[in-house]
Amino acid sequence: MRRPLYFLLFMSLLATSGVWAQTAEEYFDQGNIKLNKGDYKGAVENYDKAIAQQNKVPAFYANRAIAKYRLNRYLEAIQDCDIALRLEPNQAKVHNNRGLSKFALKRYQEAIDDYTKAVALEPTFAKGYNNRAYTYLMMKNYQSAIDDYDKAIGRNLEDAASYNNRGWAKAKLKRFSEAEQDYNRAISLDQNYAMAYNNRGYVRSKLGDYNNSIKDYSQSIVLNPRFSEAYLWRGIVHHRFGNLEKACRDWNSALRLKNPKAQSWIDDFCTGDGPALSAEEYFNKGDEALTAGKWKEAINYYDKCIHLKSSHHIAYAHRARAYRKLGQIDKSIEGFSRAIELKPDYDWALASRGYVYYTNKKEYEKAIADFDKAIKLKPDYRWAYAHRARTKFRMKKYQEAIEDYNRALKIDPNDGWSYRNRALARYELGDAIGTCEDLNKAKELGDYKADGLIKEYCKTRGGGNIGKDTISVDTVNSYNTVLSSKNAEAVKFYTLGNERLDNESFYDAITRYTQAIWADARFKEAYLNRGNTKTRLTDYKSAIKDFDSAILLDGRYHEAFYLRGKAKWLSNDNEGAKTDWQRAKALGNTNAKNMLILHFKE
CATH class of the missing domain: 1.25.40.10 (Tetratricopeptide repeat domain)
Incomplete structure (x- = not known):
């Protein structure tokens, strides 16, 4: 949108004397x-x-x-x-x-x-x-x-x-x-x-x-x-x-003049020379795509909504969430910030930006500030208390973290996630009994990581006799006491995958588990966790293939039978789910037993 400005300087300099x-x-x-x-x-x-x-x-x-x-x-x-x-x-x-x-x-x-x-x-x-x-x-x-x-x-x-x-x-x-x-x-x-x-x-x-x-x-x-x-x-x-009819006429004029940007505007907003969908219709389509895990498609719809209604604060916030799922963290923060600018009392956007600050940017003070504001606006905001607690845990403020988990659990006593994470904070303060009590409660409520942590902290170390000389903070994300792989590189990638899964960076987690499998093709836990991650992304078909691989490597792998059953249930294969859960139950899996009672009255 500029025209260049050049200045050439002409010089008429006299030549010196000489023969020519x-x-x-x-x-x-x-x-x-x-x-x-x-x-x-x-x-x-x-x-x-x-x-x-x-x-x-x-x-x-x-x-x-x-x-x-x-x-x-x-x-x-x-x-x-x-x-x-x-x-x-x-x-x-x-x-x-x-x-x-x-x-x-x-x-x-x-x-x-x-x-x-x-x-x-x-x-x-x-x-x-x-x-x-x-x-x-x-x-x-x-x-x-x-x-x-x-x-x-x-x-x-x-x-x-x-x-x-x-x-x-x-x-x-x-x-x-x-x-x-x-x-x-x-x-x-x-x-x-x-x-x-x-x-x-x-x-x-x-x-x-x-x-x-x-x-x-x-x-x-x-x-x-x-x-x-x-x-x-x-x-x-x-x-x-708000004048879409005139807008479409202008874009068609630009297109006739061969403007390379005009066609995309026409495609997005016009049919013929007139407007296409409304802002709310685009927003709803964005939400549908977001729910289905189609992040790029969701962003495209939210873009169109915002083009039509630049004050749509919820569209900015939901688009920010999609950007976070794609790992575009700066754009995510920018989107949440714009939503908050448009609606300063938007508690969900504040809490979500806080989540991005602590999980992706490691900017804990900014995260705490956002969670504080969200909680002030909504005093019964369980999710904000729980993640403020998680932030304080990372800042090594363990007692403050426990207090926030207490508040979250008072609001929702069935929050298995908060029980599991409160257990980790209690462990750091040396409360071994409290650690195991919380982990068992988390397991009872169906938390998918609790069982592995119980094996790590309670059964294998005698419940109340856990000492910090036996385990370091870096191992709290291990999901199995003894891994099947002895390949150091594979274990490294597997551990990175677990960290990404903890932070809900699902695509990055899948990449790390895949690298672990490349390093050791018989690494059953990597197949299991990759399959579990794909299940969370609703990619059930691919998840089932990973659980198949884990079971092929270990025919008595009850966790793989249980999770494969879960993927089949979510993909409407009820009989397949029942068969897998029965097998997992026979191998001693409590979660499978609970699913059979819940869904099949067994």
Whole structure:
């Protein structure tokens, strides 16, 4: 949304005296005349003849570089500037012109170096600052661009394009009011500047001034009827303003002008020349996809909802959750933050952002602050208490963690997750009996990890006689006392998978379990946990294959029979589930026994 601003500097430097000076000077003067008339090829020919007679005159090379630049012969232009600078090193304008050729070749940092040398040699050289500013703009170094435009404008460079470009840099930094002032100045200097109207329309839309935004885009189109970007953005403002019919007409106009972005807007929001689904309809489709674990599809629908209704705070929050599931953590936090900005008392978004802070960013203080706010808004928020407790556990504030788990369990006495995690906090404080009591309660409530932890802390170590010399904090996520694999690399990946599963990073967990299986193809626990993770992602068919592999490796693996039965039950294979649970029960699995009682009255 900018137009480039270049400054070429023409130099008419007199040749020195010599045997061929008069003739070389005549060729040089003729070259300058052709250069000013736009006959760049003829200018190069005259400069060639001048150089053939006198090859030590810097101005001959410097001006030939300008002509070659105009012919898009950038490498040759750079070579001529190199020679001119070897003959006379401290020429600010030659450094500037070499910078322009390097910019044209997208060698931006080298161009910056030349412009920097130019302004160092000539501190009042406004055009050098201006060219360096535009290069910074292309490099997305917006603050440096603004600083240089300030210097150029401060040196009396009153140019509409400079104000326009500085405005765009400010807009990129979301300094929209300042950007609007720059566009105002650009338009006052050039009232036919279509791009400046277009850009001012953009920042006005960001400032919520939709009516004047549309007026600016319309004026841009009047000045340049083939300006497809103005049609595109006017359409975007129309649809954010709630006028979908006009939006679709503008997007179709942009498409006819071959704007590459227009088709996606039409596909998303229009049928023919009219609007497609409503914001709520897109939101509902997003929720359906989110529930089904189709994270990218959900994000696509939430995007469309937000395009139509930018104040839809729940859409921002649900999209943030989908981003977290995809591992795009910064986007997730940004989404929850936007939802909270729109609705400061949105307790679920606060608690969810806190969850991301502690599980993914390890920024515990920020997490605690968010959970505190959520609980203040909703004093019976069990989930927030439970995860604030988990955060305090990671901060090694074990007693405070226990107090929060107590609050969570007071709200919901059937919360097996909180019993299991309170057990870990009690263990850290040396309360072995309390640890085992909580683990057994968690198991009774159906917590899927409790049984493995009981074997680790209670049965194998005599219940109340657990000592910290027998187990370290790093092993609390082990799900089996003795693993079937002795391969160190496989066990490492398996342990990483368990950590990812604890944090609900399911896809990453699957990757780690797969790496464990690659390292040891007979690692039954890796198959089991990968299958369990896939079950949580509702990929039952693939999960059942993993449980098959675990059972193939160990025909008496009751946990695999139980979990395979669970996957079959969830995929509506009731008889298959019953058969697997009966087998697991016969092998001593209590969870399978409970499922048979619950579902089959056995």
